[in-house]
Amino acid sequence: MTRRPLVITGAAVAAVAVGGGALTYALSGTESTTGLDRFSSVTVDGQKALKGGLVAGRTASKYSPLPWIGGATSDLTCPDLKAVAGTKVTCTARDGDGRDLAIPVTVVKADASSVTWKFERK
Template sequence: MQSTRFVIGVIGGAAAAVALGALGTHLLSGTQSTTELDAHTTVSVDGHKALSADIVAGRAQSRYHPLPWVGDKVSGVTCPTGLKAVAGATVTCTGRKSDGSTVRIPVHVVKASADSVTWKFDRS
């Protein structure tokens, strides 16, 4: 009887650890960001407020590989232009994987307001 309780406890503990690890991975590996549009982050693209290309590239690079088991590590991420603060706007950034190959990182605006832009990128 006591060994049965021990086995159930071990299985329950393992299940809880797996669930906690999955939740942590989900929270840390998100590719969506909301960025405030202020004097330091805002540029103009085609007459629209836009999030600076440097801000988009830096955030995408830092979040592309947040954990060793999520995504590939990339470096040298650049974006050709700022990301317009207009829902549905897109830009494709590029970076390099550790093996030297080029990776394309599609970025799109989820929603935008006069003060902020919510955007996300896709991992290849």
């Protein structure tokens, strides 16, 4: 009895599992760095801020990039996000069942040209 087909099958299954895990990890990130320019920023209380529409768009695209990561969302809206480390806002959306969903967003770091922020997936 030859074991070669069994070894090849096992190696193929392992490769698919590792590849799927790497893809899931790459797409499941919740942190984002966005440039602050005249198109992406506004001023809130004298501070540069990232437009809420951009925060909502990026959050929507990363919230559920694959069926087994997060859940479906709709009607996602976010307030403008001040480019100040520690700033927190809450985005709102509806989940796949139509229930209200609150998504916390926090600024990790910011400088004059960009803001790094993250959201929490529930």
